[in-house]
Amino acid sequence: MGFSQKTYSDKAFKQDQATKFQKTTDAALRNLAIDRNGVVQVLSSQGVLHPWEKELKPQLQYRPISDQKVLDMVAYQGQFVYLTDTAILSNAWAGKLYWEHGLENPTQLALGADFTMLVANKENLRLAKNGKVLTDIVLNAPVEKMVYDAKGARFVIATAFGVYTLGETETTLTKIYAGEGITSLAVSDKEVLVGTQSGYLTLNLDGKEASPLQAKLPWPEITSVQFIDGEKWLGSTKGAFKLRSDGKFDYYASKRWLTDDKVVAIEAGPEGSVLVLTETGLSQIDFTPMTLHDKAMHFQKVQRQRHIRYGFSSATRLQTPGDLSSAILWDTDNDGLWTSMYLAGELFRYAATKSEDAKLNAYEAFEAMERLTKISKIDGFPARTYEIDTYQSSDREPDKPEHEKIWRLTDDKRWRWKSTTSSDESCGHFFVYALFAELAPDKSWRDRAIHQLKIEMDHLIENDWYLVTWNGKPTQWGRWNPDYVNQFPINVGDRRLNSTLILSFLQTTYHFTKDKKYLKHYKKLANKFGYEENANRPASVIGFVEGQYLSSAWNHSDDEMYFLTIPGYVNYAFDEESKAKHFEAAKSHWEIERNEKNPLWNFLYAMIGGTDYDLDESIWWLKEFPMDLIDWKVENAHRKDLDKVAKNFRKQEYSEVLPRDERPMHLHNNAYRNNGGSDGQWEHPAYIYLLPYWAGRYVGAISAPEE
Template sequence: MNRNNKVFLSFVLGAAMLFSACSRAVISYDSFSSRDDFARALYHPNIQTEKMLFTQYVQSGLTTHEQREFDEQPIQTMVREPGGHEFRATPRGLNICAPKASQNQHITFHLRILRGIAHTFHVISRSFFGFDGFGSLIESTQSCNLIDGAKGLPHENLTSIALCNNSGEVVIGSTKGVVLLSSGKFYYFAGRGLLSDNYVVNIFCRPSGTMLVKTKTGYSKIARVSLTLEEKEKYFSMQRERFRFGGIINSLRNGIRSPGDNDGLWTSLVVAADSFQYATTHDKQARMRARESIRALMFLERVTDTPGYFARTAFREDDIVAYNWKQKKGDWNYSETHPGWIWKGDTSVDELVGHLFAYTVYYDLVADKFEKRAIRNVVGRIADRMLTHNINIVDHRGKITTWGLGNPNNTSTDTRAFFGKGPISLGTLSAVKIMAHITERDDMRAMYRQLIEEYGMALGTLNAKISIPPFINHSDDQLMFLSYYNLIRLERDSHLKNLYLLGLDRYWQMERAERNPLWNFIYCALSGNMCDIETGLLTLREFPLDLIIWGMKNSHRSDITLQFFRDRRGSLQSNEVLPYSDRAVGRWNSNPYVLDSNGDSSVELDPVMWLLPYWLGKYYNLF
């Protein structure tokens, strides 16, 4: 054995001894926080989104001629790119092999022994410690490299493969959908929104990049559309009009208007989105839309016949809706002062936060003096009713609604309020702050100080997010960030503002991994800190154009790890948020870690969850 081989063998044996010693020790890892996380951003990155093209995927069926043409294509499980590398679809993953000429290299006997030793350590380290360094060492010396779930492949049981000749991309069929290898990343396509079923029999890629897919039960064509964010905004703005009914926003069920529990909240978010757009661009159409929807919100307060109490939703009795409201669960009522109108009660804190969020954004950015007076009157009536009933939301019968607790005394006597003091503190303080801002009333200013000085609610905002894995309610996240926005924006006391920002920073750090553009942009606008603008933009890019809620399964994927706990509804959750293009469509109050959805494609959502963060980010010049 020559000197070089001896040195190499000594190095490997030394590394093995070191690994063995470490495996018997208690290994601790120090975590370091970058100062960039706390540094103030003195400028906003100049992200020219109008010049950034990105790909959206749109599904359509194949014509009879295309089906016949596709059926003539052979099923391939191996393809070779022009440089000689082979891509092989196997039941264990994607095998990528070096060109044929390099596969015939002679390997000496002692190197084969060292590879065997490394393989032994790989089995031990992978089994007990999840350490894959020895496996990578082995693969770097082999002619073929198996890409599996641990290396990012969404599903390992592959059935077919094809090259996209013009782009160098590889499209792969599997028993659970389609995988695209593009720009070094894997993209996953599955579910009824894209495929007739997920078992791919054959796949073909046209020069344009369009993917033709044959499954066990049918054919699909997945085409690519290149858009800028500005073009996507125009598309969603056009689609939004299908969900507007006299200014009120409803989802659609089978294409028919479907009034729901939180229509007042969705309408409020539309008001805010249009207000930010008007303040940014001075677009008169945006102002007209915002005006129509703010009037619809004010009508939700009038239709209840109870000053200061507003409905969840409302519609005319002769309107065509997707269900028989008389058989629908909920607090349904006829309006006495507006004959022919039906409204739904049992209003929650979510609705209160949404209405006040919309009123104050519109009041500050859009309203003329006459509209300000009208908003001041409505908010004044809401304030009067809440003051009369100790900050609780009380319905037209004089009962506190199911989710209407706001009385600070409840945090000392009521179990639910006691453990929810953080969210109650933030929501209540924000509501009273907004009422004081719009009405300019001394009694509301006094109530705000009382909540802080006598009930300690400012301190309560430091722990607005309570994270107990099986019981996390992601609906609270939307409520909290909307509350933080105006509480911090309107606060003039620098000490209180600093306290609120401390709570916001804690909350956002807990939510950061979700890549939520609304959370990120609100945090950035209020704090001036580094706020992951790029990941927020990535989510806006990934968000699908099709907002129909299709059934989607991801729990089988090979590239995910599961959380130990299921969510509060018993659903499986991943440790990392999947790309938003891979998940079932949902609003920001849904759980982004849930893997599977039972959507039946009957419900279609309005696009305000995309439009609001887009225009808020534009207003604050974040991109």
């Protein structure tokens, strides 16, 4: 360890995560409130509800409101107060609060000092105190929202066309703002926040100054506004968002955060949380103090409890979207690659902490990968994955005769292995077997990893630089032969990438075996066939080539392969001159990728000696990574607050990469995936977070957790 020049002190930060409560009837949800005991109630068209075990259930405790038509509900002095069609009442204050308001079809209630009450219906306001009506006022439009301004000792009322004030002893309204499409209102001790159908604005308390309408928002159709702990929260028809101190927004949308995106109301919740009521339910967004290490330990449990299949890091398919109890472990084409990344994380964890658990997990994953070459019975040829001969494998090719299936049946007729292995898999294998040979504590296990390097390298040498499968033919993507690699123009990424990969594989195998045949083959590819020149070209040469295969756009899966390869390519270089050239080539790739703020790329760059590895951006990524790994459908294309860039080769949409918790869940090879998702049909494995976190610990970029 000790690679890094600077270290993040791992102190607790506020991690946001959501708990969702779904409504179970067709009731329209209207409002919510919380009392001083932390009890949350939701007003619906079918009565008062409360959150319980991820559902909104009927509130039965306070019987007097169960048989009454409750039309509004507020929290006053930390107690619930209800507006019914006939009266205002409460379960608090010994039950003494009860006033028959006398208004037909009331809609809203607000309370001021000393139980001053303001009640509205579609046409009138009624101000009362101590059971006596102080004034009645005829309105020109229905009330959208009314709140009490304690500092000004007055009520603030919004209609669709204006904002008014009414003092507790006044008999007429004072108009402080005229506008259109007003939907919502909130008051702090400094300003009035007004939501409209096309953005929001602020007024000073006397209404003499108004800010310009703010429309550069995640979505401008505002339905609710609120001040919570001095911060502005806004709800819209496409999610909720909080204004940050830098003028940008934290955006809470999609089922990762909300039951749906049509926000009805926002309120401060229990223990520093925020409550967001939408059309179909209630979401409680908690802000829990935790360190990056705490977060890693959470994901460690997720990985172990739901994502281990035969030792592989496995995908998890949810039979019922979003329901983790319906999870089924599922094989993928890249089980070897994903498992190599999970295994690398456990090796880094062992190196940083000497955890026995990390060692056992690493050995388990290694055995799963080791079997990939054994089950194929082709010398040094790794299967993509394997599975018992069940519906999960053989029945995916029901129309093919047995001799044509890519899922090959083992001699004992019990297992099938997938035979179309690609360069992605080989890249992961050489990356992690080298780490294993360096970091595993037991020599016998390290020797097994070195054996895997040797047999997989020998397979490529003996098969003219191809991965050759059961039928004697190269796989589609397992190709490092010069005829294949050098057919591409220098601008096509595969020429540079595949040259780098195979040279790194040879360096790595030589480093651990000291067998000079690997050095010989390296020199032949490097010098005679130009692989050294290919590999050491700066990444900036990669670009679009008209009509050329594999050059229509930047391939971010290639980035993943490249960064997993650079430790072997740089650190195992045969001499210092080569090492310096290899480092500069790798740095050129990192420079292009650094705007993704990916800590895995940054910490792998640190492993090869990079010192300017964007630590702050890496920590930002780790903090913004969501606690929810479900592949919810997420959309950002509608957002008005993002600065879009012109269509480009890298498939970058916005001037800055979005936080991970505002994008669909994805692996490290999908940097600019801003829209999409399976709507809750999968849970991604937790190594996506674990690998970069433990890589950061390994290189010394992240400290152990601090109290």
